[in-house]
Amino acid sequence: MKKLLAVLLSTTCAFAAVPAFAQDADIPPVAEETVGVKPAIDPGPNIFAMDQSWDGLSTFQVFSAEDFTYKGGMGTGMVAQGQVSADGTTAYTTSTYLERITWGEPDMVLQIFDVATLSVTAEIMLPPKITMVAAYEHLLQLSADERFIFIMNATPAASVTVVDLEAGAVTMEVPTPGCWEIYPATSGLKFTMLCGDGAAKTFILNETGTEIVSELATDLFNVDDDPLFVHAERRGDADELLFVSYTGNVYRVSDAGDAPELIEIVSLTADVEAPFAPGGYALTAYNAANDYLFVVMHADPYDGSHKDAGDEVWVMDMAVGTLLYRLQPEHGLVSLYVDDAELPTLYGFNEEDYTIRSYAIDPAATHGIIMEETGTVSVGGGLVITVRE
Amino acid sequence: MKKLLAVLLSTTCAFAAVPAFAQDADIPPVAEETVGVKPAIDPGPNIFAMDQSWDGLSTFQVFSAEDFTYKGGMGTGMVAQGQVSADGTTAYTTSTYLERITWGEPDMVLQIFDVATLSVTAEIMLPPKITMVAAYEHLLQLSADERFIFIMNATPAASVTVVDLEAGAVTMEVPTPGCWEIYPATSGLKFTMLCGDGAAKTFILNETGTEIVSELATDLFNVDDDPLFVHAERRGDADELLFVSYTGNVYRVSDAGDAPELIEIVSLTADVEAPFAPGGYALTAYNAANDYLFVVMHADPYDGSHKDAGDEVWVMDMAVGTLLYRLQPEHGLVSLYVDDAELPTLYGFNEEDYTIRSYAIDPAATHGIIMEETGTVSVGGGLVITVRE
Amino acid sequence: MTSYIDRFLEWMDGTTERAARRTAQAIGRRHVLASLGTAMMGTALAPMLPFDRTFGKAFAQAKPVGGYDGDIAACDYWRYCALDGYLCSECGGELTMCPPGSEASVVAWVGTCHNPNDGRDYLVSYNDCCGGGGCANPTFCFGSEGERPGYRMGLYNDINWCMANETKGYHCTVAVVVGIA
């Protein structure tokens, strides 16, 4: 093979060596070029969005947050989840590679990518239990110090695989029967989950991630009457998680202690006459500078409409716990992301035409407009949108 | 796991055991059901069409040739080629499975399927050289007695892997430098190829497929001025291959002897004033009962239009070597298949809307119509169409 | 609905005492399944297809309705109230049968659907079919009546229910009546 290629290469070069017979002598000919690989993506803030495939390559896509250019993709396995470090330099995916695509031995792996070069730097084989599910932010979560990563399993029994990223090894599997999604605490090796009996449960591990130190549950919600969405927000740096329920309540939950604690339930819809309800996937987004919670809402809800695209984006002022604005984007959205600026940029995924759209949010409506669409880009998927400076 | 499932199963069954409280006592309730697997596809003639993926699951699709129902698919690897036994009971695919979908160790395999159950019955590992290319009929060919199968390789050096299907093993790799696609003879372990110097070359192997007995080339065509398409037809059971050239000539080539022999070149376009040329993928089809060659033709050809969809299907009467009909299907086609009936059914793949369309062909135009569209079905791909009774 | 959820919760809590009359049989068949590729009824557990992957796919032509109590090619067919996936009936299978070459998921999610023909509510098991080839032009349905996130696993329809099979590739979804609600 190597010999053959040498011949081939020499042949190409032979072409290049043929003297030019210029048609237009005034214009110098195009210089010979060499194929290469772009060594790194262009600098600047990035939008990350997972394009999940269930029968082949999933791609963790990277777009410029400035001009929506596609910077490239990190290729990974089927039904992938993605996550990005706080500084935006490292990305993580979990996914499944089946030996014969739809059957055969499953390799379930954590892959670590260098975002600049979009290249795999490490791969860690996982217990073949990871959940194969639509993209949700809290199925793959970093610990506060980013030394550990938590991975949601379902066999269908629920558990969490803990990986020590420094050691590059699985440290343990935490049994989490009946509990789902992972909300890591702001410090320590600690995370909270929502459980099928309506509790929230906090798991605390020892500092090597090899043992459960504590697991304490608190009754939180009624799974029949007012179930919580599993997409949730941390309220800035506070030890407080914000959950939204099917009927439009916002649950403020403290995860400061060893057990979760309900702080308060505030209603999005209490003062609104027409029936509206939250719906979508990553249906909320939190902006710290203004203490705003953005929620995708749809009119005329019914049993089963909780994943429908929303006609409106409602803004709750968390400082006072009241509905502040009802915004009407031109396109129905199912997922949101908002940055932490005082004049925030909001991002939304429109499942109808598979686009991510950006909106300038001006809380003071300086120019008479609170929400203005500023950009759009076609994506392969965008149920989870993440932006890193 | 087993214990858990036992609990789960018992739980479900508990549901089923709950007594019914009928809303409408006059109507008996829907009986409890059990999930199952359909043991076999429905009987009747089948259309096979390859839906190739380059980054995941390729599917060798099976449709009813009677009502165009989708009977199911045979799942296989990336960039697959497919072939079907003469009796329609066995299907063959070659494809590539990469360990990490777009990278990593390549498993290149021949998979053998039982068509009735759409199930893999055997898999034979191949030298990792098979060509990853768009679907073409003559890249994967059975020997006349169907004991051997020939597989086209490109590294890019061309060669043919020979597999003894009885033994389930590769017997040899035939070096075929500069030659492409495989046209097996009507008997023996013998095939002809088209070569880059304008020759056709016949390779004869010993009867165990382990040695080349003879390889003889004959000058056939001018690669610059009148290149041949590699999709070709056997003229019924005759030792005669029909090739079509970019400019619209039909090359009749005998493969009866140890070397190919040019019988005659006849022109499709000689008596047509407006410029037309053949184009597409499986752009020809041969009907034995009428000795007709169907060819997809497009108007106003230019350098590079040879894969464009055709506006017309021309019919050459091979008995006299003249253009008989110019048919105008409603939709542009790139690939054809025709059965061997006296009143043939012609199938065409329309790349615009990814459909296979069927046409009743009545050479005598009994009802004033020679070609009538009779059906359409959406497919994942249809560059090669094969029909088996 | 509530009584179903109560019972599901009991299972989640591990407190259920109900011994099912067909447990042994079901387990026996599950073992068969693994070796023969035939499969049995699903269970208390749940769903499947993530979101609409039909983008750019044509919708299926209507199929003859014979013997069914509705148009099983239409997403508003009563059994599909919580079905999230491709209809197996258009992938080579049937309403309750996986396509040849695939296997039925050994676990499944459950919906409670109202049958307008007799006014009753039924428990419908949505089993995914696993492995095999792809579909050609299937209808994708996305019902979420009574659906809950993964903390109520048996009602969850975003997840691949082939998870407990050896063959883990998703193919399509069937809708099987397993009882009256």
Added chain:
Amino acid sequence: MTSYIDRFLEWMDGTTERAARRTAQAIGRRHVLASLGTAMMGTALAPMLPFDRTFGKAFAQAKPVGGYDGDIAACDYWRYCALDGYLCSECGGELTMCPPGSEASVVAWVGTCHNPNDGRDYLVSYNDCCGGGGCANPTFCFGSEGERPGYRMGLYNDINWCMANETKGYHCTVAVVVGIA
């Protein structure tokens, strides 16, 4: 065109005597490629994408044209006369550069394209980029000027030109001027 084909044929026949000035350098870089994931110029060999797999994909937005001698996002850009594939310039790469995370094919197909800006014909090497992630919304171009089937491998554009790389997954295609025709 003909002279190119003559030369290609000579190679196919193994009769070429031309020793290229940069052979050693090129081979050296090929070795680098394997280990570092950077890649060098393609060769006498050829093409790639099979047929339009863009079905259902949106087309890319226009990109700013700066420094190029045409609109490199348009399939009628002069270099693309025989390009069959996704444009790498819309997959994270550039006109002659593969996207980060992929590698350039070590073999490639060649087209002879007329540059309307200077009236000259150029040999353009179409290298596939191999591995890496997928594209998001790339333009798919399908030019076949001077294209020949696999018996003229170096002019063939239906085939995956990642075939000679260790990384064999197709990603996208670049268009590199390698000389005057």
